[in-house]
Amino acid sequence: MPEQPEAKQPPIYRQIAAELRSDIQSGLYRPGQRIPGENKLMEQWGVSRNTARDALAVLREEGLTDTRRGAGVFVRKFNLIPRNAAERLSRKHWGAGRSMWDADLQGRPHAEGVDIRELEAPERIAGPLGVPIGSPVLCRSRVHRVEGRPVQTSASYLPAGLVAGSRIAEQDTGPGGIYARLEELGRAPERFREEVRARMPLGEEAKTLKLASGTPVIHIVRVAFDADGVPVEVNEMLLDANSYLLQYDFTS
Amino acid sequence: MPEQPEAKQPPIYRQIAAELRSDIQSGLYRPGQRIPGENKLMEQWGVSRNTARDALAVLREEGLTDTRRGAGVFVRKFNLIPRNAAERLSRKHWGAGRSMWDADLQGRPHAEGVDIRELEAPERIAGPLGVPIGSPVLCRSRVHRVEGRPVQTSASYLPAGLVAGSRIAEQDTGPGGIYARLEELGRAPERFREEVRARMPLGEEAKTLKLASGTPVIHIVRVAFDADGVPVEVNEMLLDANSYLLQYDFTS
């Protein structure tokens, strides 16, 4: 009698991961709750430390768990900040003297310090901004925080010639922010384009956003155009993907 | 003389990863090119296999490299498909009898097989679609491919009552697709909202999209509203984040 070829089993560490995953998704382990760690898995499954680690690494890379050294492995909690692009940038927001950032948080606290410098436009900025590579641009960069936790970095680039002498180059840009100032210069932004990518953070990015592993970043490049269709600002943002829900409205 | 406290070095595997990363970003290793593998790193750095593996795992999780068993580790190539939401869904596209999918690819080939079934609306669909949980909906799901490579899964949900008897429930929905059929029913989509998240794929998702590890997915839920603001369709999509560049245009 010919032997039935056994269906090839996945490796042990994936079996362990699969069981833990389904226990999380079934709600057996709830968000914030602790799941079996390396030592427990070594016992329960009779595997070595590295194999148990491999299993836990799968879940960590899937973003399902947070590991805290010395404490254990915990089911991750999510807390999405809705970010409606059109609403944030509608004239009534900056026209009324509020900052765009307020729109996201609906009044929640946020600390910030703006770094302002003039530099030579790198290629990825010069292109969308419609200026020659290396030409002088003003860069306003900052880290956005929610309850002390960094969730986004952003850098706003404007042609140096455009903003020279305006409050845009100052720490406090005044009521309505840079868009209100651009309007005073007769270059109010009319149209926007956002380009959105998602990828894993590089070493440095993960550090500044304090990202747990298994957390992607959302990379947004927004170009603001004035009434003549001329770019006036390029804003490059990096968002903690576990903290954001992007919303885009449009019509046919 | 008091000793200067040595700046704590990062672990070896991170040092190795950092060097390889900068060699990739500096262009020393170009996309598609092979980088030192486990055995090479064991030699060069005098470390054990697992430590070399840990270093390569960092790059893999950052999405910088692809590893091919038996072949080696290679710098990843990117090939972004631009996806302009508004353009895809503009009336002139489906009005002219073309499928939305064509807009992305500009004529590039794509195979597809649509799976059609009626099921009870799960919570995450029923909510946006504005129907009770468990009520009957038609689901049209498929895998989108570019040059044979799966890059997206999508599932379109419509209230069963709305589409009963129309070609929407058939394999071939006819010229202009389901949106043209909805228009014939007097329920043409007027307004859309897309909600965009990014996260790591779960085990099954990674399999169907054939995702290399270190590749996030972009999760889009699009709701289409008719002229009265009533939802007529919910489309849930999962995109290979390494294959897509999303574009959104809007005005202030």
Add this chain to the structure above:
DNA sequence: AAGTGGTCTAGACCACATT
């Protein structure tokens, strides 16, 4: 046949958090 990455064991020591 030779080389590559994938899985796994059995130990060890460390840094950190909790008790």
Add this chain to the structure above:
DNA sequence: ATGTGGTCTAGACCACTTT
């Protein structure tokens, strides 16, 4: 003080790809 995860070694065998 104890337990946790983080790093690392030194082996081993396997599956796969390339030559």
